[in-house]
Amino acid sequence: MEVRVSDVKKWAGREETVRLVEAWPKPARDRVDFPLVDPGLIDVVVRNAGGGTFLVNVRGTVKAQVLCSRCAEPFDREMPFEATEEFREEALPNDPSLEYSRFTGDVIVLDELVSDAVGLSFPISVRCRPDCQGLCPQCGTNWNQESCSCMVLKDERWDQLGRLLSDNPLELEREKNGRS
Numbered sequence: 309m310e311v312r313v314s315d316v317k318k319w320a321g322r323e324e325t326v327r328l329v330e331a332w333p334k335p336a337r338d339r340v341d342f343p344l345v346d347p348g349l350i351d352v353v354v355r356n357a358g359g360g361t362f363l364v365n366v367r368g369t370v371k372a373q374v375l376c377s378r379c380a381e382p383f384d385r386e387m388p389f390e391a392t393e394e395f396r397e398e399a400l401p402n403d404p405s406l407e408y409s410r411f412t413g414d415v416i417v418l419d420e421l422v423s424d425a426v427g428l429s430f431p432i433s434v435r436c437r438p439d440c441q442g443l444c445p446q447c448g449t450n451w452n453q454e455s456c457s458c459m460v461l462k463d464e465r466w467d468q469l470g471r472l473l474s475d476n477p478l479e480l481e482r483e484k485n486g487r488s
């Protein structure tokens with residue numbers, strides 16, 4: 309995944325927008341626990357900031373086949389991502405202690421930039437829907453689809469737990485985050 313900068317290099321202030329439609333790079337796949345759906349669609353803006361410095365902005369939407377953290381049903385989830393990075397034309401290897409990346413020639417490779425942004429876009433746990441009922445801890449029945457004879461237990465104990473949770477703003481906050 310890369311962008312050509314031969315034109316943008318011609319003068320400071322020049323800006324170019326490119327849309328990439330490509331398979332996700334391997335580092336992006338490694339950073340997300342779920343299979344990513346190809347192709348990725350990424351809008352890239354490169355701006356020549358002068359003095360061999362280029363600002364690269366990537367934004368897009370990543371789609372993955374995720375598993376609901378409550379009921380384990382697979383479903384597709386789309387997450388937006390965006391990131392900006394400064395690249396300087398310097399004939400040296402990249403140095404992680406610097407706040408910019410290096411490149412040489414007419415091509416800037418975007419694999420790391422895109423993969424970091426994609427990796428950060430996914431929450432650790434996802435739900436198929438905000439009110440997912442989950443699985444019965446006793447018989448494994450998917451409560452979104454049917455009830456089971458263990459339901460009596462569920463009703464009493466989970467209602468109590470629900471009341472406790474709603475009294476605790478921290479837990480509520482956590483619930484909300486789990487859904488996003």
Ligand SMILES: [Zn+2]
Pocket residue numbers: 376377378379380381435436437440441442
């Ligand atoms: Zn679910």
Ligand SMILES: [Zn+2]
Pocket residue numbers: 444445446447448449456457458459
């Ligand atoms: Zn059950």
